[in-house]
Amino acid sequence: MCRWMAYSGSPILMEELLFKPQHSLIDQSMASHSRETPTNGDGFGIGWYGYQGRAGLYRSIRPAWNDFNLRDLASQIETPLFLAHVRATSQATVQETNCHPFRYRNWLFVHNGEIFEIEKIRRDLLLGIAPELFSNILGTTDSEIMFYLAVTFGLESDPLGALARMAGFIEETAQAHGIPESLWMTVAVSNGQTLYGVRYASDGDAPSLYHSRDMDDIFTINPYLKQVLGHSTRVLVSEPIGAFQQMWEPISQSTAVRCRAGNLDIFPFKPVKLAASAA
16 A cells, blocks of 8 residues: 645645655655555655646655655745655556656546456456557556546546546456456545545445645644645645644545635545446
8 A cells, every 4th residue: 555645725845744744744655554564665756736837747766765856856846736645566566657646638646555456457447548548658557547547537527527437447347357346545636726535445445544624723733834834725645644633534435525725525436337327
């Protein structure tokens, strides 16, 4: 399992969340609370939106805790929205093109989890991706397949619907190959304006995911943060960061969230089977 975080709010130097808090994402790359993969040292990536509105990307196979370029960039880049990911690989090789975030046009995507027994269904999943998107697939991860399936199923016009159709297609394909429970995921995706997150698993036991509380509550808990964060701040994390656990609320199983302009909307999430929707 990997670890990721996503920030939306007033422009902020990335180091304020990536490095400075107690148990930051960089700390989690070395020592997360996950029993399965306490170390996430198989690469990392950050994706951010600058003043020109385009998504920037920096990825490396180095451990996040040992990349001085990352520390320098994070102290210089100010952004209103960014996604960051530290990787613990299960099957796919350690290479830069397998590091998250993945980018298509102005969309960024990160994932924690897996497609179980993907080796049995990889070909069928790849055939579900629109042919015109194939040249964008540069790595070998299940996560990148998930992303381009979502793009195929309408991510740019209906983000949460596309993620539901992606999940349904994976489960449908797996079940046809005798795999009853195939998908575990927390994902974040953004176009630079709105941040979306999903927590879902076929067996109802997805990896952990949290959202930050309303900023008035957070400022009451930790007044220092008034100097750092604006009232429109929303953060999604695999594990709580900072010294105050009460600043975070767990996102329930089978749930999607949407963050925009400081608002947090919560929806039930259910995969959409393509055969059923076609009928």
